[in-house]
Amino acid sequence: MQHGTRDITFAAAAVLLGGLLLAPRLLPEFGGIRQLVGSFLPWLLVPALLLAAVALGTGSRIGLAAVVAPILAWSVLFVPQLIERPHGGSSTDALRVATQNLGAHGTAAELTDAAIISVQELTDRNRPSVAAALNPDHPHVATVGTVGLWSRYPLDDVERLDLGQGWARALRARIDTPTGDVTAYAVHLGSVRFGETESRNSTLRTLTDLINRDRSDRLLILGDLNTASTDPELAALTHTLQDVRTGLGFTWPADFPLTRPDHILTRGFTPLDATVRRTPGSDHRAPTATLACQQVATRFGQRPPIR
Structure with a gap:
């Protein structure tokens, strides 16, 4: 695969992952695809990390730069949920x-x-x-x-x-x-x-x-x-x-x-x-x-x- 085609492929995949993370509601309801993606949305980190690993392995700087976007989007959406905890403490009621x-x-x-x-x-x-x-x-x-x-x-x-x-x-x-x-x-x-x-x-x-x-x-x-x-x-x-x-x-x-x-x-x-x-x-x-x-x-x- 030529470098230009490779970089375009990485960029397109990164844009797709970022779009799915940020706007799953825009997906069509046809076939239950919106519900499927929405239900397993946190797991989109896995293909994003795999994309980053492939971009690194092939030496694609454009691919690495592009994959930052979906990883950043995932972090904004889910890192607060991972670190946030209920108020804690106790109450008589x-x-x-x-x-x-x-x-x-x-x-x-x-x-x-x-x-x-x-x-x-x-x-x-x-x-x-x-x-x-x-x-x-x-x-x-x-x-x-x-x-x-x-x-x-x-x-x-x-x-x-x-x-x-x-x-x-x-x-x-x-x-x-x-x-x-x-x-x-x-x-x-x-x-x-x-x-x-x-x-x-x-x-x-x-x-x-x-x-x-x-x-x-x-x-x-x-x-x-x-x-x-x-x-x-x-x-x-x-x-x-x-x-x-x-x-x-x-x-x-x-x-x-x-x-x-x-x-x-x-x-x-x-x-x-x-x-x-x-x-x-x-x-x-x-x-x-x-x-x-x-x-x-x-x-x-x-x-x-x-x-």
Whole structure:
């Protein structure tokens, strides 16, 4: 390959990688390509580093200069996430929460230190073992289809939610905690297959609309949203909520996590810590977090508007 052609190839590849990192939303939805790239966006560092190694090995100065752009873009996007941590410390009103896609044989027994636990993929086969593990310390239970919510504190106003799948696979409940009411959404959004993302996208839009209309001061979304933190489709939901995690917090697949479809999203809380746990029997790891309740600012007795 002549030097000129080689350098153009390196530059074009670098521009492509930089564009994917900075503007994945511009990709067409056709075939699920946007969702695929968005879900695995942090892994674009690998081809960028390989491109740099090849450019170095072939002595292409233009190639090395060009590959700086996608590596810099990756650093701007993800280095802050890697070094940022929750506030830390402790609080007397802290609330520990967790969410777990149970998979075929999970029981969530390793999550019993959490006061509120959301589970997905609850079936007739695993329901008895999940109940045996969680009921003793979490006597307040609500289930809808394959989704369940276990709590140490009373559940009120439990509502089945059909997010557009034709059956309920989500619920909303008010939890009477020692520090006040918390509205919790236990959610399992539409499944995703390569080339088939409309079900997920539709349920995500419906959930976003519900959250935008929910005036609760303290709110949790716990569940498998079938979309990664880096997926552009999630941005409309996280615009008004905090995505609680430490680092990239990958959860799937459990053996070697590559992306994060499982989420803890909050409003009205300050994260004190966040972890991802490996739990036996599931192909998903479980996000957990400790949250401190923020003081609710009101004016003339009215709740503040969502911003």
